[in-house]
Amino acid sequence: MMQGILLSGSGDIDVMVHGLMKYSFFGHEVWITTTHVSLLFVMLILIVFSIIAGRAIKKGAEVPGGFQNVVELIVEKLDGMVNTTMGKNGAKYYNYIGVVFIFILFSNISGLLGLRPPTADYGVTFPLGILTFILIHFNQFKYQKPKDIWKDMCSPLPPWLPIWFPINVISELAVPVSLSLRLFANVLSGTIMMALIYGILGWIATIWPAALHVYFDLFSGAIQTYVFCMLTMTYISNAIGEEA
């Protein structure tokens, strides 16, 4: 049967998540996939980096030089980003936003190391969206009165007429889905483009795809990381409101 090169799913073009090893988990069949392996590599890199950075900071000099300078620059930039977006609430979220930023950034650019980026798997990005969702609603219930939340949820109409309530609930539930789908689809489209170029062109694609890697992996990955963190911070500071 004649099938297109894309539809056949075989050949050199390879973008899907592959199962590597199967084991039984309480009677369920669970696979160790390529995503787990890439995540392990990313975690390994980040753990080694943070151990080295922690050592460098612990015996840091008054006037930083070399590696200590780089670490301080990274921390300062991340803290500055959180501060400009969240204002005086920012200090509590330095750690969370910094960790998420570095994790997503390294996951996105791990395509340069020949790994399949872990964020091109919906099972990785959806938990990140769920974390944002939990943070939004935790802060909403912590800082706002229940009456104000109810007023917000019925927002275009007066609070005694909750016709708009179901629509607002759906728009709240759409936040984590759209956040995670945005990150997932961007990274997946970059992965698919690179796989198409390498798969279809064969030996012609030797050195020049490096320029495309710069765009699809570095530029797109960095922009999406920034957008994910900015949106998370904006939603959280909206949930905290004015009075905090």
Add this chain to the structure above:
Amino acid sequence: MEFNESFILGCSAIGAGLAVIAGIGPGVGQGIAAGHAAAAVGRNPGAKSSITSTMILGQAVAETTGLYGLLVAILLLFVKPLLW
């Protein structure tokens, strides 16, 4: 009526092609956002950094609809839900 596999695959390919037409909308929207941001920087060069971050945020939100079209196309081509 019974359809064979190649017919369904061909129709999936046509559907995927139609789905990525969704990319027109975000293209126009992001272009408008970038143009207005450029005009704003020209009017007030001091606010360049905050204009840039606002523009990127707005463009990322506008991009989502195009990405949904892309996801539909990818699902049609690689997951082949119509063959199940």
